């Protein structure tokens with residue numbers, strides 16, 4: 110036991126390494142100030158913060174109560190699982206409890222009474238937080254390890270799942286994969302998903318209980334046996350694509366596909382000895398905080414990084430509001446041994462906002478003048494003669510991280526091959542993290558501005574959008590769609606207050622209204638008739654400002670024309686209609702006529 114504790118401590122220390130403080134107070138020629146470093150939280154026992162789910166419903170034994178046997182003594186089936194009796198129940202939480210010495214407590218499934226239907230169970234662990242594994246995942250099975258199972262992981266809180274490792278007594282038969290061992294992987298295959306036969310063969314249920322995901326062996330590919338050269342690992346984690354993500358999870362799922370068989374074929378006459386029983390799931394890791402926090406706390410049911418470097422978010426994955434002059438970046442383990450904080454910067458702050466983005470020796474003899482966005486001040490003075498101070502540690506050893514930007518030269522995929530220079534420090538108000546140097550214009554400009562922005566620093570709104578006056582330049586809501594009415598407006602652009610340019614007759618900020626004396630019908634049209642100036646005559650009525658409905662005998666836009674002028678027959682019938690009208694209506698019409706004559 111003591112040995113185990115010492116061993117665990119050893120592992121923990123090794124896996125932790127340095128990067129344990131985020132900032133310290135240093136004195137320089139210019140007076141005291143904070144200095145910032147890449148930092149990460151300590152590794153923890155993640156089973157203390159997990160939410161577990163076991164599927165399918167009814168897979169946990171004891172409801173109804175059930176007897177089961179063991180492989181060692183298959184004909185003495187005296188053990189009982191009964192969910193309603195605490196001493197005999199085996200609920201999922203017993204996979205995560207603290208066990209008193211010598212007394213294993215475990216979750217147990219129902220027995221394989223429905224053989225040959227497969228006995229399937231999923232155990233899903235969720236943290237609602239990304240976690241970086243720092244040690245092996247160890248799953249302890251009482252009564253034998255499954256002959257077939259697989260481990261899956263999610264990086265997005267369970268929305269998508271990926272295989273993590275396959276386990277079978279015969280990998281080819283179970284998964285069509287050759288059996289491999291992590292020890293045989295190389296630096297280029299360190300994040301390969303493998304099938305292993307090491308943990309699935311029958312070895313007696315008491316002797317071999319653990320199934321592992323070998324994190325340490327994979328680390329050892331870079332860091333050597335005993336993980337003595339962690340710096341090599343940290344270097345690789347920064348450079349090898351996908352390696353960091355391989356060790357990162359938000360959720361894990363064990364898919365138990367076939368239980369232990371006790372080294373034989375399935376004995377149909379005694380199915381009570383086939384089931385799963387898991388007494389412990391050990392997951393050691395640290396909160397992923399993108400090297401921007403050294404503390405991670407359990408708040409409101411979830412782990413959360415306590416972000417430094419003016420970052421925010423559960424994983425410190427973005428810059429705080431008003432600190433988005435430069436795009437967000439994860440901290441880096443490099444350069445060794447103390448890494449780079451890559452802190453977020455406020456506009457106008459002295460902390461490395463303006464950098465010499467272009468190294469003339471890389472781009473050629475031409476010096477590249479570059480206009481910083483307005484409101485950003487000049488570059489910081491280089492400090493010298495710093496002396497470390499306080500914070501309980503000596504930081505004289507921390508060299509000033511190189512403050513010049515890194516330049517990556519990419520080749521444009523097709524077309525006239527012009528090298529595109531992509532800077533890792535772009536000043537794009539957080540709307541992009543890529544920029545390029547345009548040779549013939551001699552400027553550095555942001556590319557792929559998001560949030561409907563555009564411009565050299567993503568400081569303008571795209572056409573069809575306007576500036577949200579209540580949002581800062583680095584706000585995601587900085588550009589609002591103009592939303593001009595497609596029919597009522599001339600185009601989809603608008604002015605700084607969101608007003609669109611309207612076609613004749615249309616009005617309103619979005620041009621979706623009509624001016625007075627216009628009516629809406631797929632656009633604004635001048636009224637044909639109304640109640641004021643364009644009154645329908647001779648008793649006609651105005652239909653929706655679009656036309657006069659004329660009485661028999663009259664025509665014309667305003668019913669102003671008598672049909673008698675052209676067609677006698679119509680005229681006659683019209684007059685007869687007229688005469689048949691009740692007297693009060695005739696007088697009303699006459700009155701209206703008089704009114705008109707007055708005009």
Ligand SMILES: *[C@@H]1O[C@H](CO)[C@@H](O)[C@H](O)[C@H]1NC(C)=O
Nearest residue numbers: 164165229230231261270364
């Ligand atoms: C276990 O999870 C997988 C997806 O990861 C799903 O396809 C399968 O149906 C689940 N099995 C059970 C028994 O719930």
Ligand SMILES: *[C@@H]1O[C@H](CO)[C@@H](O)[C@H](O)[C@H]1NC(C)=O
Nearest residue numbers: 237238409410411412413423
């Ligand atoms: C997950 O964590 C986030 C951030 O802490 C929180 O807002 C959310 O409610 C959590 N979700 C669940 C299901 O616990």
Ligand SMILES: *[C@@H]1O[C@H](CO)[C@@H](O)[C@H](O)[C@H]1NC(C)=O
Nearest residue numbers: 143145418419452453454460
């Ligand atoms: C973060 O912002 C505060 C001001 O709110 C400033 O004092 C501090 O130096 C900044 N930290 C970093 C790492 O830039």
Ligand SMILES: *[C@@H]1O[C@H](CO)[C@@H](O)[C@H](O)[C@H]1NC(C)=O
Nearest residue numbers: 577578579580584586587589
């Ligand atoms: C303008 O920005 C503020 C601050 O971010 C935001 O709350 C508001 O919703 C934005 N307005 C619009 C119309 O998007």
Ligand SMILES: *[C@@H]1O[C@H](CO)[C@@H](O)[C@H](O)[C@H]1NC(C)=O
Nearest residue numbers: 603604605606607608609618
């Ligand atoms: C935008 O257009 C509207 C309507 O034409 C006008 O009232 C407003 O002053 C304009 N705003 C600006 C900033 O030009």
Ligand SMILES: [Ca+2]
Nearest residue numbers: 203204214388
């Ligand atoms: Ca237990």
